[in-house]
Amino acid sequence: SGNIYKIGIVCYIELLLTFLSPSARGMQFFQFIFLKRSWAADKDHLGKTMRDLAKSMKPLWLLIFPEGTLISDCTRKTSQKFAEKAGLVDHKHLLLPRSTGLLFCMKELQESVDYIYDMTIGFDGVQSGEYPEDRYTLRRIFFEGRYPPTIHVHVRRYAIADIPNDENKFTEWLRQRWTEKDDLMTEFYSKGRFTSIYDSPKIMKIQMRNIIELAQIWYFMVPCVIVWYLINTYSFGWAIPSV
Secondary structure, eight states: OOHHHHHHHHHHHHHHHHHTHHHHHHHHHOOOOOSSHHHHHHHHHHHHHHHHHHHHSSSOOOOOOTOOOOOOHHHHHHHHHHHHHHOOOOOOOOOOOOOOOHHHHHHHHTTOOOOEEEEEEETTTOOOOOOOHSOOOOHHHSOOOOOOSSEEEEEEEEEGGGSSHHHHHHHHHHHHHHHHHHHHHHHHHHHHSGGGGGGGGOOOOOOOSSSSHHHHHHHTTTTHHHHHHHHHHHHOOOOOOOO
């Protein structure tokens, strides 16, 4: 009965995280596509989602991070090991990209989407070898008011018609783009900006449109507080009667 009790607790917590977690609810609100990080399990679900998006008449922006995860000391080591095993040159500032998901989405949407926009982002205050999520945590941003004063975004546009559809050729194309992005980040950390676009940058001031936006952020924190209170106040479990 002890093992069943532990499994029950794990399942219960997973349900709480799925349905009550503020981050999960927020992601659902902003139409995130939830994946299990297994291509065999995700392919059909992702394909259906892409087809539904393609049929929609609404304007579409699909944001994809081909690295598949955040950069950190741990993921950098994993990327380095893969590069050594595959005989690739590892990047200094980036993780190696994964081509499967991006190529799949591109093929599914190629009849309704004309371009891929490649964005490389640099944050003021982050030095080479540091990671933005470590310097600008949610706690520092929302509770301490410490956020990047300027966010630099380098944008390149590629016509889908000009991008190879073959898996091997696409993988090579994507790796070339990542090599260029790594060079861009080297430039950014050295000079504090992407100099290739500095002659005519577009500067945008980002601010809240109204106080309601601040309320929307905290709205997703309410379920988290409730769950935290329940877990710390009550004990949950399942009793298996003896036969």
